[in-house]
Amino acid sequence: MARETQHDHDSRRRTVLRRAAALAATTVGAGAVAAVAVPGTAQAAPGDDLTMGESNESGPATTTLSAASGPGTLVLTNTAGAPLRLVPSESLYPQVLDSEVGTVAVDDMGDLFVRAGHHSSERDGTNGWAWTSEWATTSVTVEPTRVLDTRDADLRRHIVSGAGTLDSAGRVVPGKPIVVSLDSFVRDGYAMKGNVTVVGMTGPGVLTVWGSGPKPNASTLNWATTGTILSNFLFTELGAVGAWRSVITIDAISSPTHVIVDLTSLLVGHPSQVTGA
Template sequence: MTQSPHDHDPQRRRLLRRAATVATTTAGAGVAAAGGLPAAAQAAPGDSLIMGTTNDAGVQTTTLNASEGIAALSLNNTEGVALRLAPSSNLYPQVLESEVGTLAVDDQGDLFVRAGTDSDDGATNGWAWTSEWATMSVAMRPVRVLDTRDPDLRRRIVAGGANLDPATGKLKPGGPIVVALDEYVQNGYAMKGNVTVVGMTGPGFLTVWGGGTKPTASTVNWWTSGQILSNFLFTRLGASGAFRNVITIQATSSPTHVIVDLTSLLVGHPSQIVSGQA
């Protein structure tokens, strides 16, 4: 899968600082692997490439040096487009306008692909869709992570506890609470679940978000006292102090009890889900 170059977001992923090492090692592995193929092109370390011979390169690494702006390797294909490995130093805009079949690693360590056919209408530009880019929604056994009516289910509140009414436990309007989900996920992107409000004393609304400045949007709204209302919740996870997977909750206009049920987490890989939680 590829993604439009306009969606490229290097902040979502860590830098791959060993790209050059990986590239040279891969090139060497390709020469060694070719030794098992009939009539493969081979060369002993230091020798010229000789067609139709076999050779075991052992632990030797093959490095291809290219002039700036020139593809380090071009593999022609009589049945289709050529495969070209291009240098990253001139990735933009040259590769965006290059021949179909071009691959290059950009300055964030991501693999750029010029894919499609020889037709201009069929060619596309994008980045290889890997776990560095992708997120997946991992369903969990539904679990209640917050219920302000229950002191035990208020234990995940890691900031803003003073914004709960000490007598009733209701969330007072105007002050946020921060709820940590670190026991369920490591460095997650977002959560899905349900948020419920109950016991409000008048009209108001609730906002749930990851962290930082409070957004102007509302997550659930109510128009009078004594209601029980629920809404689907899908929000990014933020960070607060030592906690890396938090949601922030704030009521406006009216005190209310808040219940949050967790049903799914968005991660880059299932291993980010804490063992036994999915």
């Protein structure tokens, strides 16, 4: 069973949104700027005092703070919560894509937009979004760990599907894939890095390692003779099968073979997802 796409962790979905925003920007006239304001209860004309403890509506005017020296122009402190909140806006794009360098805003997806570049030339500005654990990934190294060795009954303990299809020697049989769970190492992992090794094969063959779902038309390892030990770097997506949320699937073609998998790194949204063995 293929993993269901997580609504708030799908980087491909975010990429589509970014491209759509950039495309829409080409239809806006040069110099068009949208003022994003939060309606409030206190009305003030330009030059009036700021009313603390209430919402203030400045209209189309821009409020500027400046200082000639000191560690910061504005210092905010909140001992019981966040010192600053930028209100998400549904009307941010495409106008903000042509904003001044240094602009920071939050879009309706809750992502932090940043207009970066050299302040002396707006044409050199670039649009970017702050990478967070909400929709970015990070690679977390782990102590090299053998998670599968079909020659060893104890190292077959992570097989959660297909263990009964191994031959009498414990080898993976062509056309009968096994599913190996990494749930004891990671919660809802995205991908793994490591090494995969084949040994004890009975003839030439091919090995494919993937996450879950339909088998891809690709190979991870190929061998032409028996009696060889062959290894390859493994970087593959993790899938989900039933209650198991971080699995790899392994299948052989042409000849049975023993399979060894060593784990060295996990791709996750946040390092706290890596739990160890």
